[in-house]
Amino acid sequence: MSVLEIQSLSKSFGGLMAVSKFDLTIEAGQTIGLIGPNGAGKTTIFNLITGAYTPSEGTIRFEGQEISGLKPWDICLKGIGRTFQVVRPFLNRSVLYNVMVGAFSRCESKARAKAEALDVLAFTGMLAKKDMPAKGLTIPDRKRLEIARALATRPKLLLLDEVMAGLNDTETREAIELVHRMLEEKKIAILIIEHVMEVIMSLSDRIAVLHHGQKIAEGTPDQVARDPKVIEAYLGDEYVAA
Amino acid sequence: MSLLEINNIDVFYGQVQVLHDLSLSIDDDEIVVIIGANSAGKSTLIRTLSGQNPVAAGHIRFGGQAIENRPSHEIVEAGIVQIPEGRRLFPFMTVEENLMLGAYNSRAMPELKQTLQEVLELFPRLAERRHQLARTMSGGEQQMVAIARGLMAKPKLLMFDEPSLGLAPLLVKEVFNIIPKVREQKIPVLLVEQNVKQSLALCDRGYVLENGRMVIQGSGEELLRNKDIKKAYLGA
Amino acid sequence: QTGEINVGILLPLSGPAAPIGVNSLNGHKMAVEEINASGGIPTLDGATIKLVVADSGGDPKNGLTQAERLITQDNVVTIMGAFQSSVTYPSTQVAEKYEIPYIVPSSYKPEITERGFKYTFRLCLTTDLAGREQIEFIDRMGKLSGKTVKTLGLLYENSDWGVSSAALWKKYAEKYGFEVVMDEAYPANSATLDPVVRKIKRHKPDALLFASYTSDAILLAKGVAQQKINPMVYMGTAGGHADPVFIQNVKDASNYYFDMAETSPDIDLPIARETNAKYKKLYGEDMSDDCIKCYTATYVLAKAIEIAGTTNPKDIRRVLANIKMIPGQKGIITPYGVEFDEKGQNKHARGVFVQTLNQKRVVVYPSELALPGANIVWPTPTWQER
Amino acid sequence: MEYFLEVLINGVLTGGLYGVTAIGLTLIFGVIKVINFAHGTYLMIAMYAAYGVCVGFGMDPYLSMILIVPFSFAVGYVSQVVFVTPCLKAEKDVREPVSVLLLTAGLWIFVNNLFLMLFGANFRSLQTPYSGAVFEIGNMMISRTLLYAFCFSVLTTALLTVFLKKTNMGRAIRAVGQDREAAGLMGINIFKVYNVAFGIGIATLGVAGAIIIPMFYVHPFAGDVYDMRDFVIVVLGGLGSVPGALLGGIIVGVVESFAGEYLNMSWAAGIIYIIFLLTLFLRPQGIFGFEKDS
Amino acid sequence: MKDEPGVGLSRLKSPNWYLPILMLVLLIGNPLVLDSTTYIQVSILVLWYACLTASWNFVGGFAGVLPLGHAAFAGIGAYTSTLLFMNWGITPWIGMLVGGVLAVLAALVIGIPTFKLHGAYYALSSIAVVEIIRIITENTQSIFGIQVNGTQGLLVPLKGHAPLYFQFGEKIYFYYIILAILILIVTIAYKINNSKLGYYLVAGGEDQEAAESLGINVTRCKLIALSLSAFFTAIAGTFYAQLVLYIFPQGIMALNLSFEIAFIAIIGGRGTLLGPVIGAMILVPIGEISRIYLSGSRFLGIHLMMYGAIIVVAMLYKPQGMMGSFEKWYWMLVDKLGGKSPNAG
Numbered sequence A: 001m002s003v004l005e006i007q008s009l010s011k012s013f014g015g016l017m018a019v020s021k022f023d024l025t026i027e028a029g030q031t032i033g034l035i036g037p038n039g040a041g042k043t044t045i046f047n048l049i050t051g052a053y054t055p056s057e058g059t060i061r062f063e064g065q066e067i068s069g070l071k072p073w074d075i076c077l078k079g080i081g082r083t084f085q086v087v088r089p090f091l092n093r094s095v096l097y098n099v100m101v102g103a104f105s106r107c108e109s110k111a112r113a114k115a116e117a118l119d120v121l122a123f124t125g126m127l128a129k130k131d132m133p134a135k136g137l138t139i140p141d142r143k144r145l146e147i148a149r150a151l152a153t154r155p156k157l158l159l160l161d162e163v164m165a166g167l168n169d170t171e172t173r174e175a176i177e178l179v180h181r182m183l184e185e186k187k188i189a190i191l192i193i194e195h196v197m198e199v200i201m202s203l204s205d206r207i208a209v210l211h212h213g214q215k216i217a218e219g220t221p222d223q224v225a226r227d228p229k230v231i232e233a234y235l236g237d238e239y240v241a242a
Numbered sequence B: 001m002s003l004l005e006i007n008n009i010d011v012f013y014g015q016v017q018v019l020h021d022l023s024l025s026i027d028d029d030e031i032v033v034i035i036g037a038n039s040a041g042k043s044t045l046i047r048t049l050s051g052q053n054p055v056a057a058g059h060i061r062f063g064g065q066a067i068e069n070r071p072s073h074e075i076v077e078a079g080i081v082q083i084p085e086g087r088r089l090f091p092f093m094t095v096e097e098n099l100m101l102g103a104y105n106s107r108a109m110p111e112l113k114q115t116l117q118e119v120l121e122l123f124p125r126l127a128e129r130r131h132q133l134a135r136t137m138s139g140g141e142q143q144m145v146a147i148a149r150g151l152m153a154k155p156k157l158l159m160f161d162e163p164s165l166g167l168a169p170l171l172v173k174e175v176f177n178i179i180p181k182v183r184e185q186k187i188p189v190l191l192v193e194q195n196v197k198q199s200l201a202l203c204d205r206g207y208v209l210e211n212g213r214m215v216i217q218g219s220g221e222e223l224l225r226n227k228d229i230k231k232a233y234l235g236a
Numbered sequence C: 001q002t003g004e005i006n007v008g009i010l011l012p013l014s015g016p017a018a019p020i021g022v023n024s025l026n027g028h029k030m031a032v033e034e035i036n037a038s039g040g041i042p043t044l045d046g047a048t049i050k051l052v053v054a055d056s057g058g059d060p061k062n063g064l065t066q067a068e069r070l071i072t073q074d075n076v077v078t079i080m081g082a083f084q085s086s087v088t089y090p091s092t093q094v095a096e097k098y099e100i101p102y103i104v105p106s107s108y109k110p111e112i113t114e115r116g117f118k119y120t121f122r123l124c125l126t127t128d129l130a131g132r133e134q135i136e137f138i139d140r141m142g143k144l145s146g147k148t149v150k151t152l153g154l155l156y157e158n159s160d161w162g163v164s165s166a167a168l169w170k171k172y173a174e175k176y177g178f179e180v181v182m183d184e185a186y187p188a189n190s191a192t193l194d195p196v197v198r199k200i201k202r203h204k205p206d207a208l209l210f211a212s213y214t215s216d217a218i219l220l221a222k223g224v225a226q227q228k229i230n231p232m233v234y235m236g237t238a239g240g241h242a243d244p245v246f247i248q249n250v251k252d253a254s255n256y257y258f259d260m261a262e263t264s265p266d267i268d269l270p271i272a273r274e275t276n277a278k279y280k281k282l283y284g285e286d287m288s289d290d291c292i293k294c295y296t297a298t299y300v301l302a303k304a305i306e307i308a309g310t311t312n313p314k315d316i317r318r319v320l321a322n323i324k325m326i327p328g329q330k331g332i333i334t335p336y337g338v339e340f341d342e343k344g345q346n347k348h349a350r351g352v353f354v355q356t357l358n359q360k361r362v363v364v365y366p367s368e369l370a371l372p373g374a375n376i377v378w379p380t381p382t383w384q385e386r
Numbered sequence D: 001m002e003y004f005l006e007v008l009i010n011g012v013l014t015g016g017l018y019g020v021t022a023i024g025l026t027l028i029f030g031v032i033k034v035i036n037f038a039h040g041t042y043l044m045i046a047m048y049a050a051y052g053v054c055v056g057f058g059m060d061p062y063l064s065m066i067l068i069v070p071f072s073f074a075v076g077y078v079s080q081v082v083f084v085t086p087c088l089k090a091e092k093d094v095r096e097p098v099s100v101l102l103l104t105a106g107l108w109i110f111v112n113n114l115f116l117m118l119f120g121a122n123f124r125s126l127q128t129p130y131s132g133a134v135f136e137i138g139n140m141m142i143s144r145t146l147l148y149a150f151c152f153s154v155l156t157t158a159l160l161t162v163f164l165k166k167t168n169m170g171r172a173i174r175a176v177g178q179d180r181e182a183a184g185l186m187g188i189n190i191f192k193v194y195n196v197a198f199g200i201g202i203a204t205l206g207v208a209g210a211i212i213i214p215m216f217y218v219h220p221f222a223g224d225v226y227d228m229r230d231f232v233i234v235v236l237g238g239l240g241s242v243p244g245a246l247l248g249g250i251i252v253g254v255v256e257s258f259a260g261e262y263l264n265m266s267w268a269a270g271i272i273y274i275i276f277l278l279t280l281f282l283r284p285q286g287i288f289g290f291e292k293d294s
Numbered sequence E: 001m002k003d004e005p006g007v008g009l010s011r012l013k014s015p016n017w018y019l020p021i022l023m024l025v026l027l028i029g030n031p032l033v034l035d036s037t038t039y040i041q042v043s044i045l046v047l048w049y050a051c052l053t054a055s056w057n058f059v060g061g062f063a064g065v066l067p068l069g070h071a072a073f074a075g076i077g078a079y080t081s082t083l084l085f086m087n088w089g090i091t092p093w094i095g096m097l098v099g100g101v102l103a104v105l106a107a108l109v110i111g112i113p114t115f116k117l118h119g120a121y122y123a124l125s126s127i128a129v130v131e132i133i134r135i136i137t138e139n140t141q142s143i144f145g146i147q148v149n150g151t152q153g154l155l156v157p158l159k160g161h162a163p164l165y166f167q168f169g170e171k172i173y174f175y176y177i178i179l180a181i182l183i184l185i186v187t188i189a190y191k192i193n194n195s196k197l198g199y200y201l202v203a204g205g206e207d208q209e210a211a212e213s214l215g216i217n218v219t220r221c222k223l224i225a226l227s228l229s230a231f232f233t234a235i236a237g238t239f240y241a242q243l244v245l246y247i248f249p250q251g252i253m254a255l256n257l258s259f260e261i262a263f264i265a266i267i268g269g270r271g272t273l274l275g276p277v278i279g280a281m282i283l284v285p286i287g288e289i290s291r292i293y294l295s296g297s298r299f300l301g302i303h304l305m306m307y308g309a310i311i312v313v314a315m316l317y318k319p320q321g322m323m324g325s326f327e328k329w330y331w332m333l334v335d336k337l338g339g340k341s342p343n344a345g
């Protein structure tokens, strides 16, 4: 059974078709990349999966169960975690507090939540900053916090929206490392949006390319990178050369 | 004497020191790049220059005039203009209104009409959409508006904070094409970027910031060849 | 320490009713000054009265606290107050508990004297009596003049006072055979009362009965004048219509208004007019209804203390329960005497009718209280005739 | 039919008056993101000022605007400098600073009672030649002062809308409302803009004060009468929208007029609140409001 | 107070334990020591306000919204118990609970639509709700044959000293009752603060969308908070009715009271456990004392002026409320006494 199965998903805002007839399947343990020009509809797909928006059309199945129409919190409790492109930490609270909020989704007691949160913080390398208020974090750190918080809800599928933007190459490498560890230790499937090609190319098992809300290509990183439609709409010719 | 001189400044957030004894200078017509790990303090430096963070010690001079701890609007008045991280457009205003606000200082205001003309020539795509609300523009277009808005201020120094952040590769290229165009207008540029390779290739000089301290400086080429930098930032 | 006698005054000295509170307080003050100046309480070696003033802010729970404080901290021998029935009602309970007399110069709510309290004495009318007198007056005047009123329009602010007044108007209207064609409650602090005015215009009642505070009395009078509405009779129920400010604000639109007051500075009672003249010199305006009642109440208390010859509240109460004073007696400037029934209600309290003529309030009824030459204008001339 | 028309016209005109009392509230909210609880108090100050000028110098109330509007502007400007700015500086990361809201509530209580102390609690009315005058159209009588008030409020709304759209300061005011930090980076002196915006907001109350006094009374608490209604109006029109305030005012005026007519004035306020809630549930950002602002 | 070594009575040697207990003892002993009825009456009002503000804090503080219409619940409590008592002779002790339950129902009905609104829009909608409830009550003379009496309000039938009917000859009873209610509210607040619900409320208040993505049904949490808040506010409403024995819409379900509750809580420190209580303990006595000593003077309204000025000054110097300073002083004291403060390391 696939972890996630999206069929013919569409969403319009007024007259604008932000996503149209989008299909995608994710198998357990896979990492799928989602790329496309700015405004192509990538984040909208995340919002549809997580229930922040209701689809105009189409179905979304999570572990075989229809989830479109469910509320965001129910979807989270079913096992889908997400990060936000524009990060949204609880600014006035500590890093630990932020992650504990996530951890509470799987337990009732404060002590358990705290232990769980500390685990996740250690895993994501944020332990040193656990008592810092979230508003004191830089944007990349906030993104890391966002991952930690989502991880604390023990998702089976994690949606990462541009969590590596703003990292330099070395930091990017570390981040990729983190994702790899997530895949191995936590055995989660990942759907990742990223404009940084190194990340997408090295992480993804498959890549879907979105343009004006429509999927214009899907395949292995190599296939996608050579696809002329993708080059024209997204990558530019430099990439062919490279 | 350089256009901008930063001498030994310390900057804090509350109790936490973020910039330590930091010095830097920029000359006329230069493109200067600052690179550094995240949390190094790059944005803090830019924000400090723009008067958004107070300076605890040290001095900043621009065109010979002391500007540390001046409010943002006076600094814009003096000629330092920032294109902030994340664009920060006025979402419920049209592109044109955003651009006009860019010229909200006594140097630029009188020539507003003419500058607007020039800037729109530089960004023909914006000319088509001058009456569209900023929030409905795509990410790349928004970045263009932000840059154009910066140019509207007739800056004597233009600072970019990670202008390529979150842009599709095609647009990243576009942004890196625009920066030399700015220099062509005889406006020096201070650029903060994570896209180390491309920005070092483009700049005249670069600085490396680590934990709030300037650790290396040199010409773009020198830095590109520097082993430490390769290891730390280029992932080689 | 031969003698200061603490007397508590509980009034709304802040909030919307503050002006009335101040007027009332001035009445108390002037009386006390006079009493003290003329040698205090003779039977207590000339002990003087000292007012201890407390502000209720018009809030019942503040009324409670302040009553408690006046009694237990300032050791007052009697409380007077508290204008709003909503404050008087709970604060009299405090006085009852401590067995301290509580004189109520101007709260109309009938229930205040219906609880069998032994320490509560009300000087003024109740809503019930007031409503009956108004309707009776309209009935009688119609019969006397031959120009009878058939339909009534009731206009009242929608709090306790207005609503209970209206209920009684309705009750007595039925009894006297008037038809109520308009029954309109409105919030006192409105930005506009135009809709109410238009309704008057539409229903054309012969007589308008008001229970209004000052602000709404002003707006309604202005509106009626503007729309040139011609009822036969305007009838106020003191409150806003008795506020001297009413005339100042609406000028000649105030003419011909009747007002069922309990008293007036110009009644045919020399001492009342003298007192008013003196007051006017001191405070720059005529005594309001409430001011007069508070003034009188102060004298009633002084007399009671004098008779009791002690400041023991229980003795004062005993005297009050049996006191009998008549208008014209020193300090009694109300047109009616003071004598409390077993519930503590003044048996003699009644209304007088005042009409505003040439922007002056003139007592016109009952005729024995009216000055010579004060004639009722009935019905009100139309706007064209004025 | 004519009767219906009279009710409607009266509602619209009264609504226009309400609108002008609410413009300042919406403008100030748009910029500072604070519900100004002292709004009615500023109106009351303007009313006293207008009354004072009219009685003192025998000036015509409409003419008195040339003094009252600048005076109100100054009052607003100074309040911002002395009270609001320091409080805003202390809470610069908060989008809708509750402390400033409370500060204005404190000012509301303080100034109202200060005026009570200074001027006493008496009601005062201004008599003008046209105070009671009406235009008669058939059986309809339309108050002249109300009609004038309506005209002034439309004019004020139009002027202010043009000002906000077309002038540099106007754009700066809107910019500060949308992103204050970014506005600072444009070279806008945001604190000056706050001062000016607060000044203009209160200056509109100068207009309101001058057009109200020929038909209303002056009293230390006279402004409070408009407070809650203004809150409703600005939310209906969309917090931050100037034309919205006029429209919201007219809606409230008309509803109140009809409710007063067919039910009674005690219910009118309730009906307005119910319409207010329904509007909010259907369109949480108000009629003219922006989505993100809600 | 956590991680304190020692067990049983030996714990009491640490100021972390004996200070709170000492304060509790002070509160309990207070009326016995200072035996003045005015003082007790003021204390009752202080505690009454503290109950209201502490209840308000469940939503206004922990959940981070700004309700400005809480008097509606107090009104529901006061009216329910009084009507039950008047019409069916049901003692207010039971009526109080019924009122609480009705207030919870009202909270749910009001909360479900209004919690869709944010910021100023929510605040203003809560004003509308309390106004609507007041206006409906004011315009209802009777309903289903039950006399509501509109603006005239209800008089609680007098029973003299009748503890079974929540009426007492002495104020001291009221003092202990309201103190017990307050302790109950604060205890519940403490528990919530340290529970999943507390974390969820804070998260939902800071960023609803983010919270929902973490599995939090924010609206449900807010509704729980509002229900608790409404319940205890209604109880305080009944208490008021029994204390004053006269209720009417403008008195117990008006905007003034709603604003007062919110303002006192904010000045004390919204969102903190004891801030709202401290707010009441400071502001209410100031209000009462200034009313006693300043009113009735030549200067009308001077005590209200002072009250307004205090709010202004408090917000200029302590925009986050007074709790911050109190906490600091408290822990300094604990440190001095050799206890363990949370920032001691």
Ligand SMILES: Nc1ncnc2c1ncn2[C@@H]1O[C@H](COP(=O)(O)OP(=O)(O)OP(=O)(O)O)[C@@H](O)[C@H]1O
Residues within 6 Å of the ligand: A013, A016, A018, A036, A037, A038, A039, A040, A041, A042, A043, A044, A045, A085, B136, B138, B139, B140, B166
């Ligand atoms: N709530 C909304 N209302 C109206 N339009 C919306 C809304 N959300 C997204 N859109 C529009 O839908 C389109 C797709 O947006 P989306 O955020 O999914 O793009 P994206 O692919 O994530 O872009 P980027 O790479 O820049 O993040 C855009 O044109 C955007 O303006």
Ligand SMILES: Nc1ncnc2c1ncn2[C@@H]1O[C@H](COP(=O)(O)OP(=O)(O)OP(=O)(O)O)[C@@H](O)[C@H]1O
Residues within 6 Å of the ligand: A135, A136, A137, A138, A139, A140, A141, A166, B013, B014, B016, B018, B036, B037, B038, B039, B040, B041, B042, B043, B044, B045
């Ligand atoms: N508002 C703030 N309050 C407290 N600390 C802050 C704040 N903003 C930034 N910091 C701290 O200052 C340090 C430097 O931040 P800065 O944003 O300048 O880094 P940067 O070099 O721009 O990093 P990035 O590449 O992530 O943008 C970080 O440690 C960060 O935690």
Ligand SMILES: [Mg+2]
Residues within 6 Å of the ligand: A042, A043, A044, A085
């Ligand atoms: Mg996106």
Ligand SMILES: [Mg+2]
Residues within 6 Å of the ligand: A138, B042, B043, B044, B085
């Ligand atoms: Mg940065």
